[in-house]
Every structure is written in C-alpha cells, then in structure tokens.
Amino acid sequence: MRLELRKAFVKDIQWGDTTKLDNNVLYVNTEEARAAVLDDENFVDVELELARPGESIRIIPVKDAIEPRVKLEGGESFFPGFCAPMEPVGEGATLVLEGSAVLTCGPLVGIQEGFIDMTGPAAPYNPFSGTYNLVMVAKPVDNLEKHAYEKSLRMAGLKLALYLAEKCKDAKIDDVEVFEKGTIPEENEKYPDLPKITYFCMSITQGLLHDTFLYAADMKNIVPTVVHPNEVLDGAMVSGNCVSACDKNTTFHHVNDPIVLELYKRHGKEINFLGVIPTLESTVLAGKQRSTWMNAMLANMLGADGVVISEEGYGNPDTDLCMNAKKCEDMGIKTVVISDEAAGEDGSSQGLADATPEMSGFVSAGNVNEMIEVPPMDKVIGYVESIAYVSGGAVESLREDGSMFVELQSIIGSTNELGFSKLGCEWV
Amino acid sequence: MAFKVVHYINQFYAGMGGEDTAHVKPSFQEGTVGPGMQLDTLLGEEAAVVGTVICGDSYYGEHMDEARAECLKMIRAFEPDMVIAGPGFNAGRYGVACGDICAAVSDELGIPTLTALYPENPGVEMYHKKTYIVETVDSARGMRKALPKMAELGLKILRKEPMGSAAEEGYLHRGMRKGFFHEKTGAERAVDMLLKKIKGEPFETEMEMPVFKKIEPAAPVLDLKNATIAICSSGGIVPKGNPDHIRVSSAEKFGKYDIRGLDDLTPENFESIHGGYDRVYALDNPDVVLPLDVMRELEKEGVFKKLYDFAYTTTGTGTAVANAERFGQEIGKELKEAGVDAVILTAT
Numbered sequence: 073m074r075l076e077l078r079k080a081f082v083k084d085i086q087w088g089d090t091t092k093l094d095n096n097v098l099y100v101n102t103e104e105a106r107a108a109v110l111d112d113e114n115f116v117d118v119e120l121e122l123a124r125p126g127e128s129i130r131i132i133p134v135k136d137a138i139e140p141r142v143k144l145e146g147g148e149s150f151f152p153g154f155c156a157p158m159e160p161v162g163e164g165a166t167l168v169l170e171g172s173a174v175l176t177c178g179p180l181v182g183i184q185e186g187f188i189d190m191t192g193p194a195a196p197y198n199p200f201s202g203t204y205n206l207v208m209v210a211k212p213v214d215n216l217e218k219h220a221y222e223k224s225l226r227m228a229g230l231k232l233a234l235y236l237a238e239k240c241k242d243a244k245i246d247d248v249e250v251f252e253k254g255t256i257p258e259e260n261e262k263y264p265d266l267p268k269i270t271y272f273c274m275s276i277t278q279g280l281l282h283d284t285f286l287y288a289a290d291m292k293n294i295v296p297t298v299v300h301p302n303e304v305l306d307g308a309m310v311s312g313n314c315v316s317a318c319d320k321n322t323t324f325h326h327v328n329d330p331i332v333l334e335l336y337k338r339h340g341k342e343i344n345f346l347g348v349i350p351t352l353e354s355t356v357l358a359g360k361q362r363s364t365w366m367n368a369m370l371a372n373m374l375g376a377d378g379v380v381i382s383e384e385g386y387g388n389p390d391t392d393l394c395m396n397a398k399k400c401e402d403m404g405i406k407t408v409v410i411s412d413e414a415a416g417e418d419g420s421s422q423g424l425a426d427a428t429p430e431m432s433g434f435v436s437a438g439n440v441n442e443m444i445e446v447p448p449m450d451k452v453i454g455y456v457e458s459i460a461y462v463s464g465g466a467v468e469s470l471r472e473d474g475s476m477f478v479e480l481q482s483i484i485g486s487t488n489e490l491g492f493s494k495l496g497c498e499w500v
Numbered sequence: 501m502a503f504k505v506v507h508y509i510n511q512f513y514a515g516m517g518g519e520d521t522a523h524v525k526p527s528f529q530e531g532t533v534g535p536g537m538q539l540d541t542l543l544g545e546e547a548a549v550v551g552t553v554i555c556g557d558s559y560y561g562e563h564m565d566e567a568r569a570e571c572l573k574m575i576r577a578f579e580p581d582m583v584i585a586g587p588g589f590n591a592g593r594y595g596v597a598c599g600d601i602c603a604a605v606s607d608e609l610g611i612p613t614l615t616a617l618y619p620e621n622p623g624v625e626m627y628h629k630k631t632y633i634v635e636t637v638d639s640a641r642g643m644r645k646a647l648p649k650m651a652e653l654g655l656k657i658l659r660k661e662p663m664g665s666a667a668e669e670g671y672l673h674r675g676m677r678k679g680f681f682h683e684k685t686g687a688e689r690a691v692d693m694l695l696k697k698i699k700g701e702p703f704e705t706e707m708e709m710p711v712f713k714k715i716e717p718a719a720p721v722l723d724l725k726n727a728t729i730a731i732c733s734s735g736g737i738v739p740k741g742n743p744d745h746i747r748v749s750s751a752e753k754f755g756k757y758d759i760r761g762l763d764d765l766t767p768e769n770f771e772s773i774h775g776g777y778d779r780v781y782a783l784d785n786p787d788v789v790l791p792l793d794v795m796r797e798l799e800k801e802g803v804f805k806k807l808y809d810f811a812y813t814t815t816g817t818g819t820a821v822a823n824a825e826r827f828g829q830e831i832g833k834e835l836k837e838a839g840v841d842a843v844i845l846t847a848t
Contacts, residue, residue, distance in 0.1 A: 184748075184775050196681070218780050267698045269691075279778025316749055316775060316818060330687035342695060355777075378698045380690050387776060387817055408694040410686050413707065414750070416820030419677035420629070425821075427709045433697050435690045436706040438679040440818055441750055463749035463775035463818060479750055480679070481818060487679075491686020496706055498665035498680055499673030 073162050074252040075302040078144060080243040082171035085122050085204035091236065093243035098172055098236065100206055108235035109208065109228040114220055116211045118228070121453045123175070123190050123205040128450035131207055133185035133458045134484050135176045135222075135281075135314045137200050137324040138229045140169040141307065142237035151307045153288025154227065155234050162302030167237055170247075173203040173324055174236065176229040177454040178210035181222050182281045184463055186317020186484040194446045197486040197495070199324070207453050208232055219280055226312050230323070251302050251336055256374065259344055266344040267377040271331050272296075272367050272396055273304070273490075276313045276320065276384045277352040283312035284321075284384075286350050296351040296366045298374065301332045304348050313384075316463035318440050318481040319412050319489050321384055330492050331380050331410075346374045351396075353389040360392050368399035378406040383489045386414050386440060387425050394428040401430040408433035412487035413497055415439045417479070423497075437488060438495040440464070440481035448474025503547035503658045506578045507536040508571065508585035508601050510594045514554040522593075524556035526570040528577075535643060539584065542651035547658055551578040553601075557593035560600070567597070568604050575605060583609075584654055587616035587646040588623065590638035599627030606630055612657045616646045617672070624672055632657065633672040677707075718842070727841040730808035732831060734816025734824075735789035735848040736774025737765065737782065746815055748775035754814035754827045756834075759807070763796045776817030777848045789848055808840050816847060 081096050088099025106118050123129045141150050146164015149156035175188065188200050195201035208228060212221050253259060260268070275284035277292035284291045286299075287308055299308060309326040321329075332348060339345040351367050354360050371379050379400055383393045390411070397407045409431055413423025419439055441464075456474070459465040464482030471477070480486045487495065511521045513534040532540045533552040540549040553574045560567040575583055583605045585598035595617045602613035607630075616634035617624050624633055634653060636646045649670055656663065665680055666673035682689065689706070696703035721727050738746055744755040762769070765786035772782035772789060787793040790811060799807045812831045816824065835843055 182775075182779060267695070269694065280780055282778060330685055331690065334685075334687045334691045338691065343691075378694045380687075380694055406694060406697045408690045408697065410690050413677055414818050414820060415677040416822055417750075420675055421820035421822035422710045422712075423677060423707070423821075424710060427712060429709055431709055432705055433690075433693050433703065434705045434707045434709070435686050435693060436677075437686050439677050441820060442679055461748055461773075461775075466747045467745045479818075481749065489686075491688070491690055494681045494683070494685050495679050496682050496686060496689070497677040498667060498706070500663065500665055500676050500678045 073300050073302050074250065075162050075306055076165040077168050077249045077305070078165055078245045079168045079170040079247040079249065080240060081246045082169050082204050085124060085172065085206065091239040093169065093240040098169065098204060105232060105235060109232050112224050112228060114212055114216055114224040116213055118211065119209045121207040121209065123207050123453065125190060125202050127190045129190040129453060130187060130449040130456065131175060131177055131453045132187035132456055133177065133180055133454060133462060134188055135181065135185050135225050136229045136311055137322040137484065138174045138233035139324045139327055140172055140174065140233040140237040141327060142167050142234060142241065144241065150234050150237065151230050151310055154230050154310060158287065160303065161306035161308055162300050166306055167241060169237055169240060171203055173200055173205050174229055174233040175200060175205050175207045176225050177207055178212060178225060179455060180458050180461060181218055181225065182315065184281050184315035186314065186462060186482050187459065188484050189446055189449060192447055193444060194483050197480060197483045199485055199492060206232065206236065209454055222281055222312065230310065251305060253301065253339060253345065256346055263340055263344040266342065268346050268375050269335055269343045269378050269380065270346040270371050270374055270376045271335060271348050272379055272381045273348055273350045274353055274381065274383050274389065274392060275350060276315065278355050281313050281315045285310040285312055291350065291352050292354070294352065296349055296363050296370060298347045298349055298370055301336055301345065301348050304329050304332050309350060316385065316440070316481050317484045318464065318486040319385055319437065321488065321490055322485065325485065325488060325490055325492055330490050331382060346376055353384065353392045360395055364392060364395035364399055367396055368403055371400060371405050372403050376405050381407055381409045382491065383409065383411045386412060390424050390426040394426045394431060398428050398430040408435060410435045410437055410489050410491045412437040412489055413439045414441055415497070416441050417443050435491060436497040437491065438480060438486065439497050440479060440487050442480045444478060444480055446476050446478065502545060503581040504550045504578060505543065505547050505654065506575050506580040506583050507532065507539060507549045507552045508583060508598065509534055509536065509552060509554055510597065511554060511556045522556045522558035525559055526553060526555040526567060526574060528553045528574040535647060538647050539651060542648055543655065546655055550580065555597065557597060560597040561593045564600065568600060571601050572604055572608055576609060580611060582611055582654060582658055583613045584650060585615040587636050587643065587650065588621060589636050589640055589642060590618035590621050592622050595621035595623030596626060599623035599631065602631035603627050614650060614654050614657065616650050619672055628672050629675045635670055635672050721842045724804050725802065727804045728806045728808055728839060729804050730835050730840045730843040731790060731792065731795055732812040732843050733790045733846040734814055735782070735846055736772050736815040737770055737786045737790040737813050738773055740769055740771050742773050746773060748773050748815060749818040751815040751819050752823055754812055754831060756810050756812055758809065759792060759811050760809045762792060764793045765790060774815050774817060774848060789846060791846065808838065
C-alpha cells in the first residue's frame with residue numbers, strides 16, 4: 073500500500089472572495105464556508121472566526137480539531153463513511169493543508185470540552201496554538217438532544233475541513249511524504265531480522281463525547297481489529313470525544329498519529345512495523361477482558377515482538393492499559409505504554425487508578441492536575457464562562473479580569489497520550 | 501546585598517570531637533566553621549554563610565524537640581534567607597538532624613532549606629518531602645563533590661530560578677511529579693524505550709509502578725433486618741444547582757446531602773455534575789447512579805431497617821488518589837459515628 077501525502081503549507085489565514093490557497097495564505101470565503109455546514113437543521117446559525125498563532129485569542133469550549141485533507145488520487149473526498157464513500161483508504165495521494173486546522177466550538181455539549189489559547193503560557197501545551205485556524209461557533213436549536221448535537225458538531229467539523237481542502241486542490245505542493253509498506257509476509261521477508269512491532273491505539277468508547285469511530289463504525293460496538301498504518305493517516309479514525317480535553321485524541325491527532333509516524337520512520341531500518349490495532353476502552357469488565365485478550369492474541373498472531381500501547385483518558389481506562397500490558401508481557405511480547413498521570417495539584421498523589429508490575433515501560437505524558445495560570449486574552453471565541461463546567465476548571469477558575477487558574481486538563485491535547493507533545497512528568 | 505545563609509553542622513565537623521562530644525548542646529558562631537568555609541567560597545559574591553549552628557548528634561537525636569527549638573532560635577537570630585545543613589552523607593543521626601532542622605526551618609521560618617545525604621540515610625526517607633536533599637556518596641570522601649553541588653543548587657533556589665527535575669539537578673526527589681518539556685516527543689521516547697526493552701538493554705521507565713494498598717473488605721452484615729444502610733457515590737450526583745460547588749473533575753471535597761423525606765431522585769431535585777461519563781441518562785433519572793428509589797422500596801419492604809438520612813457524594817474522575825483516600829476516611833468516620841452498619845458505594 074502506497075500513500076503520498078502532498079503537503080501545501082499554510083502560513084497565514086485570511087478572509088477572501090474565493091476560498092483558495094495562494095502563496096501559502098489560506099483565503100476563506102465566509103458565506104460559502106458557512107453554507108458548507110449550515111445545511112444541518114440542528115443549527116440555528118454558524119459563525120466563523122479566524123485564530124492565528126501568537127494572537128491574543130482564547131477559544132472555549134472546543135470539541136474537535138480537524139486538519140483539512142482531501143483525496144487527490146485513489147479515492148475521493150475524505151473520512152470514509154462520513155464524508156467519503158465507504159471504501160478503504162490509505163492508497164493514492166492526499167492533499168494536506170499542513171499548518172491549518174478547523175476547530176469546532178459551541179455551547180457546552182457535556183461538561184467536558186477544553187480550551188485553546190493562541191498565545192501565553194497555555195499555548196505550548198496544545199498543538200493548535202501553532203496552526204492557522206478556522207473556528208466554527210455553532211448555535212444549536214433550543215433543547216437539542218445532546219447526542220444529536222454532538223453528532224451535528226462532529227459532522228460540521230469534518231465537512232468544513234473537507235470544504236477547505238476541496239477548494240485548494242490546485243494548490244502548489246510544498247512537500248511530498250510517501251508512506252509505503254507491503255503485506256505482513258512481504259515485509260517479514262524483506263526484514264527477517266528486525267523486531268516486529270505493532271501498536272494498540274486505545275480509544276475512548278463510552279457514550280456521549282466519549283466515542284471514537286473507525287470507518288464510521290462506533291468503536292464501542294466493535295471488537296479490536298488490525299489496520300494498515302496508511303489507513304490511520306488517511307482518515308479512517310475520527311474522534312467523537314472530548315471529555316477532559318487534555319488527553320483526548322482529536323481527529324487532527326489521528327491523521328497525524330505520532331506513534332504511527334515514528335514507527336513508520338524506523339520501518340525497514342530498526343523495526344518491522346506490522347500494523348495498527350485500534351482498540352476500545354469498554355465501561356464494563358467483560359468488555360475490558362474481551363478487548364484486551366483480543367489485542368494480545370492479535371499481536372501474538374501477527375508475530376509481534378513488541379507493542380506500543382497508547383491510552384486515551386485516565387481513570388478506568390488505566391485498567392484496560394494494565395490488562396493490555398500484562399496479557400502481552402505474559403505472552404512474551406514486550407510493551408511500552410504512554411499514559412498521563414492524575415497526581416494531584418501538587419503532584420504528590422499516586423497518579424494512576426490501576427497499576428501492574430508488567431507495566432515496567434512507562435512513558436509519562438504529564439500530570440493532568442498540574443495548575444496553570446493563564447492571563448486574559450484580548451478576544452474570546454465561544455463562551456468563556458464554560459470554564460466553570462469544564463474538567464479541570466471550577467466555578468472560581470475564571471477571575472474578574474479574565475485570567476484563569478485551571479488544571480492542565482482543561483487545555484485541549486495538553487497531556488495527549490499518543491505522545492504528540494514533549495511533555496512528561498519527572499520527580500521533583 | 502548578598503543572600504544570608506546559615507549553615508548547620510554537627511560537633512564532628514565543627515572540630516569539637518567525635519562520639520565523646522556527641523552530647524553537646526546547640527551553639528552558634530558568627531561566620532563559617534569547618535566545611536562552611538569552602539561552602540562560603542563556593543557561594544561566591546551572591547551569598548555568604550553568615551553564621552553556623554552546631555549541635556551534637558546524640559543531643560539532637562535524644563532531645564529532638566528541645567534541640568530543634570534551640571537551633572531554630574539561633575538560626576532565626578541571623579535573619580537568614582536560607583539554611584544549608586550538612587552534608588551528612590550516611591551518618592544516621594546527623595542525617596536525621598539535618599533533615600529535621602531543614603524541615604522545621606521551612607515550616608517555621610518559611611525560607612528555603614537544603615541538605616546533602618546518601619540516599620539510604622534514614623533522614624532521606626523521613627524528610628525528603630520537606631527539603632531539597634543533594635545526593636551524596638556514603639562517606640566524607642564525597643565532600644569535594646557535594647559542596648559545589650550544594651552551592652549551585654542553593655544559589656539556584658535563592659535566585660528563584662526554575663528548578664529542574666531531581667534527576668537533572670542532582671537532588672533526591674521530594675515525592676512530587678511535575679511536567680517538563682523533554683527533547684523528544686512521548687511517541688519517540690516510547691519507541692526508543694521499547695527497542696531497548698526488546699534488545700534486553702537497560703532502560704529507564706518514566707514512572708515506577710505504584711503499589712496499591714490492599715483494603716480488607718468489611719465483614720458481611722449479619723443482621724440485615726436491623727441494619728442502617730447508607731448510600732454513597734463517586735458518580736457526581738448532587739442537589740440541583742450543585743450547592744457545594746463540587747468540581748466536575750478532580751474533586752477536592754465531597755458533599756453530604758439530606759435525603760429525609762425523599763423517595764426518588766428526579767431532574768427537578770438532583771443532577772449529575774460528573775465530568776467523566778455520558779450524563780444524559782443520569783440527568784434524566786439520577787437514581788441510575790445513586791439508587792435512592794430502590795433503597796426506599798427495600799426499606800419499606802423491611803429488607804433492612806433504615807436508610808441513613810444523608811447521602812455522601814463526590815466526583816470520581818481525575819480525582820487524586822490522595823484526595824479520594826481522605827474522602828473515604830472522613831466519610832467512613834462520620835458514618836461509623838452515626839451508627840451506620842453498612843454502606844452501598846456506587847461508582848461510574
């Protein structure tokens with residue numbers, strides 16, 4: 073399977089008469105872009121805003137971030153089962169508007185979404201302070217059922233990102249990255265001596281704002297399966313979750329999955345990258361047992377020597393994490409997990425809800441409870457008072473001058489457990 | 501003006517003698533004594549050892565309260581910006597004295613403190629959470645290496661410069677976790693670590709697995725018909741409006757709610773403020789998380805004698821284990837005092 077990511081760099085975003093990428097500036101026609109998402113009867117209105125790196129802007133509450141991409145060859149549209157036909161992805165060529173993102177915002181769905189600051193001390197903690205963003209603020213109809221609202225927001229984000237990419241299909245390509253890998257037997261023959269590695273992408277699958285989709289299948293209703301890494305990079309996984317925003321994988325994170333990219337980079341040199349196992353985090357014990365057993369069995373059947381396991385969330389998924397690590401290690405498959413910690417505001421509390429001695433290779437993604445003070449921003453996009461009901465916020469978080477004193481967990485992606493950032497806890 | 505440092509040492513390093521003089525009471529001198537001279541030189545222009553407090557190790561160990569109070573008084577008189585003790589290497593009593601005086605100074609005078617000990621010195625286990633302890637070897641042959649490190653760290657603290665991790669700065673950690681931006685992403689670090697693990701090479705995990713306390717389950721209730729039962733939940737069910745402002749995540753308190761005269765939780769009287777699950781169904785019917793309706797029915801049927809008048813609830817998501825443990829102990833104590841025989845805990 074061969075995938076070309078044709079990257080057009082976005083170095084600014086502006087309103088314009090025509091939506092296009094010109095000289096690395098992404099111009100957006102507001103009315104046309106709004107029309108791309110306003111066909112949803114669950115929205116009364118949709119406002120669009122721009123947010124650039126370094127601007128004094130706070131966006132709250134954010135639900136998802138999506139990187140504009142569209143198939144150029146070997147398929148059409150993007151996000152199979154949502155915007156694109158239900159066909160396999162990962163082959164051909166895909167346009168990437170690298171450096172840009174669509175952010176979806178609107179009144180709180182649950183009490184779980186997070187915020188993004190484009191500058192100041194919170195900026196280094198999330199990737200979207202570094203992207204040129206088109207922010208969609210949705211106004212839902214009154215008394216909209218929450219699951220329906222979440223679905224509408226999720227779809228609108230995907231559609232808006234796709235709209236941008238479709239309009240930029242003729243953009244000048246700045247860089248091409250090729251991802252090519254054959255079947256497992258083919259790669260085994262090419263690299264008989266390299267350690268065989270797979271990757272469990274644990275995904276939250278627990279209901280409203282806690283769902284993840286694989287080829288549009290709600291993952292809480294699937295059993296673990298194996299996919300080619302190209303499929304992940306080409307839009308097979310979509311986020312429907314933003315609960316305690318710090319450690320949730322947005323749709324942006326999935327197509328830029330740093331574990332997939334890292335394993336790919338070393339494929340054929342240091343390792344033989346077998347493939348990705350997207351798996352779930354069930355709310356019930358039998359579900360945890362079933363999926364973790366199946367993960368370990370799949371890894372074993374693939375002949376894996378080692379597996380990278382990323383958690384999504386904290387608390388009860390810590391148990392899935394332990395079970396995945398233990399079952400693999402018991403089968404002789406080496407594991408390293410990436411997880412964050414909930415070590416309390418001062419970092420002195422035990423940081424995991426579950427532990428097992430087999431989890432001897434632990435990469436820390438930071439302490440979700442660590443406090444951060446963020447100054448007021450000149451502009452707020454969205455609803456700043458939401459901070460009182462955001463995980464990591466409290467009624468007293470927002471001060472009169474607009475500054476906030478909050479936990480890292482209220483910042484989107486701050487302790488992302490795909491290991492997207494460089495943050496990690498150490499002993500002090 | 502240079503920062504003022506007071507140095508604490510024992511009788512041996514003060515040149516008063518060994519074990520024979522270990523019972524000497526606290527005393528002080530202006531300026532440096534013993535290793536303080538070198539420490540003062542290493543601190544340079546920015547800080548100076550203005551005084552030295554000396555105490556016999558046996559005296560400190562055997563009269564801890566008095567020794568601490570006397571030393572504190574002497575230290576306070578110098579009006580220091582910082583206290584540095586030792587290094588105590590692996591000397592047990594000296595290490596404990598260094599740790600104890602540092603901890604007391606931090607608590608009482610609110611100024612930073614620093615000592616230097618061998619990791620296995622009993623003073624480390626006792627005081628590492630309360631003071632910076634530079635790691636040393638087990639004997640005084642490490643003096644030449646310990647003093648520059650102490651001076652360096654001491655100046656860093658005095659200048660209020662950002663403090664790096666224990667491993668990076670060379671102190672023994674204070675039992676706290678803090679986030680730092682590494683050179684590599686988490687994904688890169690994970691793959692590096694996995695390759696080492698597969699090859700059987702040494703690797704360093706970024707967090708050692710904690711050992712959980714095993715809690716003995718309570719004995720079964722023998723006489724259910726005469727039992728008073730309480731309900732308690734970490735599912736975030738609170739009276740409508742969340743009067744105690746319990747946080748939606750990372751709760752730092754629990755609520756105690758009067759359920760006398762209530763047979764049913766409804767969207768009108770209770771709600772879920774939990775930030776970690778799909779609340780739609782609990783908002784519609786809070787009984788699905790805190791089962792008051794069923795408990796009232798069982799109470800009426802006489803399955804048990806009485807449902808306790810108050811329900812205890814909090815949010816169990818992102819909540820530090822230390823807080824959760826404290827809630828449990830406090831709630832348990834109150835229930836016990838109220839004569840409650842058993843409690844049903846519901847989680848989400």
